[in-house]
Amino acid sequence: MMSRMKTLPFFHRVVLSLTLVLSVNTLWAAETVWLDQMDLGKMRQGYGKPQMNRSIRETPLTIGGRKFERGVGTHARSTLWIELGGGTERFEGFAGVDDAANGPGSVVFKVFGDGRKLWDSGVMKVGQEAREFALSTEGVKSLLLQVEDGGDGISYDHANWAEARFRVTGSSPRPVSGPREEILLLTPKPGLAPRVNGPSVTGCRPGHPFLYRIPATGARPMRYQASGLPQGLELDKETGIISGRVSMAGEYRLVLRAINEHGRSSKAFRIVCGDRLALTPPMGWNHWYAHYNRVTDRMMREAADAMITSGMADVGYQYVSIDDCWMNTAKSDDPLRVGPFRDAAGQIIPNGHFPDMKALTDFIHARGLKAGIYTSPGPTTCAGFAGSYQHEARDAKQFADWGFDFLKYDWCSYTEVTRGDSSLAALKKPYILMGEILKRQPRDIVFNLCQYGMGEVWEWGAEVGGHSWRTAGDLGFELDRIFEVAVKNIEHRQWSRPGSWNDPDYLQIGYIGAARGMGEPTPCPLTPSEQYSFMSLWCLMAAPLFYSGDMTRLDELTLSVLCNPEMIEVNQDALGQCGRLVRITDETFALIKEMEDGSHAVGLFNPGEMETSCSIRWSDLWLRPAWRARDLWRQQELGPKPEGITVPLARRGCSVVRVWHR
Numbered sequence: 001m002m003s004r005m006k007t008l009p010f011f012h013r014v015v016l017s018l019t020l021v022l023s024v025n026t027l028w029a030a031e032t033v034w035l036d037q038m039d040l041g042k043m044r045q046g047y048g049k050p051q052m053n054r055s056i057r058e059t060p061l062t063i064g065g066r067k068f069e070r071g072v073g074t075h076a077r078s079t080l081w082i083e084l085g086g087g088t089e090r091f092e093g094f095a096g097v098d099d100a101a102n103g104p105g106s107v108v109f110k111v112f113g114d115g116r117k118l119w120d121s122g123v124m125k126v127g128q129e130a131r132e133f134a135l136s137t138e139g140v141k142s143l144l145l146q147v148e149d150g151g152d153g154i155s156y157d158h159a160n161w162a163e164a165r166f167r168v169t170g171s172s173p174r175p176v177s178g179p180r181e182e183i184l185l186l187t188p189k190p191g192l193a194p195r196v197n198g199p200s201v202t203g204c205r206p207g208h209p210f211l212y213r214i215p216a217t218g219a220r221p222m223r224y225q226a227s228g229l230p231q232g233l234e235l236d237k238e239t240g241i242i243s244g245r246v247s248m249a250g251e252y253r254l255v256l257r258a259i260n261e262h263g264r265s266s267k268a269f270r271i272v273c274g275d276r277l278a279l280t281p282p283m284g285w286n287h288w289y290a291h292y293n294r295v296t297d298r299m300m301r302e303a304a305d306a307m308i309t310s311g312m313a314d315v316g317y318q319y320v321s322i323d324d325c326w327m328n329t330a331k332s333d334d335p336l337r338v339g340p341f342r343d344a345a346g347q348i349i350p351n352g353h354f355p356d357m358k359a360l361t362d363f364i365h366a367r368g369l370k371a372g373i374y375t376s377p378g379p380t381t382c383a384g385f386a387g388s389y390q391h392e393a394r395d396a397k398q399f400a401d402w403g404f405d406f407l408k409y410d411w412c413s414y415t416e417v418t419r420g421d422s423s424l425a426a427l428k429k430p431y432i433l434m435g436e437i438l439k440r441q442p443r444d445i446v447f448n449l450c451q452y453g454m455g456e457v458w459e460w461g462a463e464v465g466g467h468s469w470r471t472a473g474d475l476g477f478e479l480d481r482i483f484e485v486a487v488k489n490i491e492h493r494q495w496s497r498p499g500s501w502n503d504p505d506y507l508q509i510g511y512i513g514a515a516r517g518m519g520e521p522t523p524c525p526l527t528p529s530e531q532y533s534f535m536s537l538w539c540l541m542a543a544p545l546f547y548s549g550d551m552t553r554l555d556e557l558t559l560s561v562l563c564n565p566e567m568i569e570v571n572q573d574a575l576g577q578c579g580r581l582v583r584i585t586d587e588t589f590a591l592i593k594e595m596e597d598g599s600h601a602v603g604l605f606n607p608g609e610m611e612t613s614c615s616i617r618w619s620d621l622w623l624r625p626a627w628r629a630r631d632l633w634r635q636q637e638l639g640p641k642p643e644g645i646t647v648p649l650a651r652r653g654c655s656v657v658r659v660w661h662r
Contacts, residue, residue: 030089030167030168030169031167031168031169031172032165032166032167032168033165033166033168033172033173034070034164034165034166035071035072035093035161035164035165035166036052036053036070036071036072036164038082038173038174038175039174039175040052040072040080040175041175042080042081042175042176042177043072043074043078043079043080043175044078044079044080044178044480044525045074045075045076045077045078045079045147045480046075046076046077046078046149046154046157046478046480046481047075047154047477047478048075050072050073050074050078051072051073051074052072053069053070053071053072054073055073055098055100055158055160056073056074056075056098056158056159057073057098057100057101057158058073059098059100061073061098061160061162062098062099062100063094063095063096063097063098063099063128063129063130063160063162064096064099064127064128064129064130065099066129066130068094068130068160068162068163069163070162070163070164070165071093071094071160071161071162071163071164072160072161072164073098073158073159073160074147074159074160074161075147075154075157075158075159076107076147076148076149076150076154076157076159077147077148077149077154077478077480077481077484078145078146078147078159079144079145079146079147079178079480079609080144080145080146080175081142081143081144081175081176081177081178081179082142082143082144082145082173082174082175082176083141083142083173083174083175083176084137084140084141084142084143084166084173085141085170085171085173086139086140086141086170087168087169087170087171088137088138088140088143088166088167088168088169088170088173089136089137089138089167089168089169090134090135090136090137090166090167091111091133091134091135091137091143091164091165091166091167092132092133092134092135092163092164092165092166092167093132093133093161093162093163093164093165094130094131094132094133094160094161094162094163094164095109095121095124095130095131095133095159095160095161095162095164096124096128096129096130096131096159096160096162097124097125097126097127097128097157097158097159097160098126098158098159098160099126099127100158101126101156101157101158102156103126103155103156104125104126104152104155104156105125105126105150105155105156105157105158106123106124106125106126106149106150106151106152106157107123107124107147107148107149107150107157107159108120108121108122108123108124108147108148108149108150109121109124109131109145109146109147109159109161110144110145110146110147110148111133111135111143111144111145111146112143112144112146112609112610113135113137113140113142113143113144114140114141114142115142115610115611118135118137119133119135121133123150123151124150125150126156130160130162137166143173144609145161146609147159149481149484153484153488154478154481178527178609178651179651181527181528181529181650181651182528183528183556183557184528185556185557185560186532186560186564186633186634187559187560187561187563187564187633187635188634188635190217190218190311190314190565191217191218191262192218192219192260192262193218193219193260193262193263193264193265194216194217194218194222194258194259194260194262194263194264194265195216195217195218195258195265195565196214196215196216196256196257196258196265196266196267197215197216197217197267197314197315197316197565197568197569198214198215198267198315198316198568198572199269199279199280199316199572199574200267200268200269200270200572200574200596201269201270201271201272201279201280201498201574202269202270202271202272202279202280203271203272203273203274203276203277203278203279203499204246204271204272204273204277204444205273205274205275205277205444206246206247206248206249206273206274207245207246207247207442208245208442208443208444209243209244209245209443209444210232210233210242210243210244210245210246210271211241211242211243211365211368211370211405212241212242212243212368213239213240213241213242213313213318213367213368213369214226214240214241214242214256214258215313215314215315215316216240216258216265216314217311217314217315217565218258218260218262218263218265219260219261219262220260221238221260222240222258222259222260223237223238223258223259223260224236224237224238224239224240224256224257224258224259225237225255225256225257225259226242226254226255226256226257226269227254227255227257228252228253228254228255229242229252229254230246230248230250230252230271230273231246231247231248232244232245232246232247233245233246233271239368240258240368241368246271246273248273249273249274250273250274251270251271251272251273252270252271252272252273253268253269253270254268254269254270254271255267255268255269256269276498276499277444277446277467277499278446278467278468278498278499278501279498279499279574279576280498280571280572280573280574280576281468281501281542281543281544281545281571281572282318282319282406282446282448282467282468282501282544282545282546283316283317283318283319283544283545283546283568283571283572284307284317284318284319284320284321284369284370284372284406284545284546284547285303285307285312285317285319285320285321285546285547285548285551286319286321286322286323286372286408286506286546286547286548287299287300287303287321287322287323287548288323288324288476288506288548289476289506289508289512289513289515289548289549290511290512290513290521290548290549290550290551291513291521291550292324292325292383292513292518293324293325293332293334293337293383293518294325295322295323295325295326295353296353296354297353297354297355297356297360300320300322300360300364301360301363301364302551302552303320303551304320304363304364304367304369305367306551306552306554307320307367307369307551308367308369310551310554310559310563311559311563312547312554312559312562312563313367313368313369314563315562315563315564315565315568316565316568316572317545317547317562318369318370319369319370319371319372319405319406319546320364320369320370320371320372321371321372321373321374321406321408321546322371322372322373322374323374323408324374324381324382324383324385324410325337325351325381325383325385326350326351326353326354326373326374326385327341327348327349327350327351327375327381327385327386328340328341328349328350328351328385328386329351329380329383329384329385329386330384331384335352336351336352336353337351337352337353337385338351339351339352341386342386342391346391346394347394347398348386348388348391348394348395348398349386351385357402358401358402358403360402361402361403361404362403365403370405370406371403371404371405371406372404372405372406372407372408372446373399373402373404373406373407373408374407374408374409374410375387375388375395375407375408375409375410376388376389376409376410376411376412376413376414377389377392377409377411377414377417377430377431377433377434378411378412378413378414378415378416378417379413379416379417380412380413381410381412381413382410382412382413387412387413388434389413389414389417392430392433392434392437393437396434396437396438396441396445397441399441399445400441400442400443400445403443404445405443405444405445405446406445406446406448407434407438407445407446407447407448408448408450409430409431409434409447409448409449409450410450410451411430411450411451411452411454414430417430422454422455424455424460427451427454427455427457428455428460428464431449431451431461431464431465431466432464432465434447434465435447435464435465435466436465438465439465446467446468447465447466447467447468448466448467448468448469448470448503448544449461449464449466449468449469449470450469450470451469451470452470452472452473452474453469453470453471453472453473457469457470457471458471458492458495458502459495461495461500462495462499462500466500467499467500467501468500468501468502468503468544469501469502469503470503470504470505471488471489471492471502471503471504472485472488472489472504472505474505474515475504475505475506475508476505476506476508476512476514476515477515477516479508479524479525479526480525482526482530482533482534482537483533483537483605483607483652484607485504485505486504486537486538486541487581487589489502489504489541489543489578490541490578490579490580490581490591492578493541493577493578493579493580496541496542496576496577496578497576497577498574498576501542501543501544501576502541502542502543502578503543503544504538504541504543506546506547506548507534507535507538507545507546507547507548507549507562508524508534508548508549509524509526509531509534509535509547509549509557509558509561509562510523510524510547510549510550510553510554510555510557510558511523511524511549511550511553512524512548512549512550521549521550521553524549527651527652528557529650529651529652529653529654530652530653531557531558531561532561532633532653532654533605533652533653533654534561535561535562535564535567536567536603536605536633536654536656537591537603537605537654538571539567539568539570539571539601539656540570540571540578540579540591540593540601540603540656541578541579541591542571542573542576542577542578542579542593543571543578545568545571547562564632564633564635566630566632566635566658567632567633567656570593570595570601570632570656570658573593573595573596574596575594575595575596577593577594578593579591579592579593579601579603580592580593582620582621584604584614584616585614587606587607587608587610587612588604588605588606588607588608588612588614588649589604589605589607590602590603590604590605590616590621591603591605592621592622592623595658598660598661599658599659599660599661600623600658600659600661601632601656601657601658602616602621602623602656602657602658602659603654603655603656604616604647604649604654604655604656604657605649605653605654606649606650606651606652606653606654607652608651608652609651609652610651611648611649611650611651611653612648612649613646613647613648613649614646614647614648614649614655615644615645615646616644616645616646617643617644618641618643618644618659619644620644623659623661624661624662625642625643625661625662626640626641626642626645626659626660626661627640627642627660627661627662628640628659628660629641629645629657629658629659629660630657630658630659631655631656631657632656632657632658633655633656638657641659645657
């Protein structure tokens with residue numbers, strides 16, 4: 001090198017020398033900051049907690065047989081935002097699925113800098129060699145490390161950022177919470193004039209008790225009318241509650257009206273009396289993700305009152321449902337929950353927090369609402385309380401005598417009964433049994449099959465008497481995957497129809513308790529945009545709308561998300577169609593739901609971590625030109641949109657429009 005420099009002109013030798021000195025000084029000044037040295041408390045992930053210098057299973061970091069001394073073990077879906085402040089030159093390391101995953105894990109690693117994708121590993125699976133990355137981050141202020149599932153769910157998605165390190169010449173990078181998002185209340189407040197909401201149809205069986213509270217927003221006092229009521233039904237004109245019994249099978253066409261000093265509103269409504277229930281997706285509240293094993297009679301009554309006072313009942317929410325832990329158990333820290341499972345006659349015994357189940361359902365019914373209950377076909381429930389095994393007929397009669405209108409039947413310990421038999425016949429057996437028993441009861445009981453999608457339940461759930469069925473596991477354990485769960489649920493859309501609903505689990509916003517550990521309610525981890533996306537997905541899928549948060553802490557954002565009557569109208573549409581999915585880009589997709597009147601509800605979704613803009617042409621969605629378009633969340637007319645539409649989409653956000661065609 002020195003001999004070469006002697007042959008250069010003097011000026012060039014000086015410049016080259018200065019360059020070498022500056023380069024050496026820069027390298028000398030650069031500091032290595034390891035990812036595993038940082039505060040990882042800001043990392044969000046789908047399971048467990050991030051691990052320093054070990055895998056999520058707390059074993060040595062190993063990828064494709066290669067062991068790494070340093071790094072961070074995480075689990076898809078995982079995100080970590082890091083503030084660089086412009087003083088970091090490079091981000092380097094390796095990535096891959098940990099060998100100790102012990103299953104068919106598949107993940108995708110991505111790195112974003114100031115909203116621009118810097119690196120994408122592609123799908124990586126267990127056993128593959130680690131993939132190296134060396135990324136320039138000069139001038140970058142914000143970095144996002146992301147691990148997504150590989151398209152097959154998050155099971156065994158044990159992801160390692162191995163030997164991940166930053167070359168830093170300025171201030172050290174530091175993890176931060178994701179981009180701050182201001183609370184945005186999209187749903188306009190209801191006006192003073194009446195608006196009759198809810199479905200346009202309901203089902204019942206002849207001779208059974210009938211109960212329907214006309215859902216209507218507007219200033220009170222309000223008077224109600226119902227023309228065309230079948231014989232046996234009466235309307236309380238002050239409360240809007242229709243009750244009684246329809247003696248003759250048939251279809252009855254009504255007009256429901258709500259009137260106050262500011263105006264009047266009417267809605268066509270059908271009562272179909274026959275053998276079909278749940279002609280639109282059931283709507284209500286379930287206690288589980290708020291109160292878990294702490295549930296009491298008082299909480300259920302508070303929830304019923306809150307459903308009225310909050311306005312939830314005015315947009316169509318009906319069911320107030322108890323989940324697990326209302327029975328006795330053999331062991332609990334709460335002595336009021338411990339006791340014999342059944343009395344001498346074999347009747348199930350509610351625990352000490354539920355002194356009078358009939359009085360509880362009477363309380364709920366008096367408000368024009370319906371009551372739901374829970375049990376398991378196994379010997380015990382998921383939480384270890386009394387189940388219905390070998391007492392199915394007795395329990396179903398008891399539920400009907402108490403006055404319950406909805407039954408969630410949770411697989412739980414029934415695995416003990418099957419003894420490893422996973423055949424379709426074994427999976428169907430307990431639901432066939434209970435389905436037949438419920439049909440013989442003297443009241444309408446909507447039957448929810450909770451068995452987590454086993455045996456492709458969507459194909460036979462209706463056949464065994466079910467009205468809805470879970471298509472996946474408990475969503476409380478993977479709230480960061482609402483988009484992925486929805487997309488998977490949509491694969492079964494052909495089985496969605498009136499009386500038969502695919503159920504991807506409850507709406508969990510507002511104040512909820514952590515599913516792991518069954519914690520006390522705290523603010524949910526989802527951003528406002530994610531919450532609007534959550535509700536939009538469930539509405540467009542025609543999924544049951546059961547809120548499962550603390551009803552005593554319903555804030556403005558929660559009610560804005562839950563109580564938009566135009567979005568609920570999409571969910572409750574009598575056609576009963578689950579929206580079809582069309583991919584727009586790698587990061588965005590559309591859901592298109594055909595409505596009974598020939599219009600379409602179109603949801604545009606951005607599951608990604610960066611804001612984007614979405615442009616679509618109706619023809620690309622196989623739709624005709626739209627001569628009227630309406631923003632459903634904001635309840636604003638958008639005018640004619642004959643060709644298509646362009647909308648901004650927030651990080652993990654959405655936009656929902658309804659379009660009409662000539």
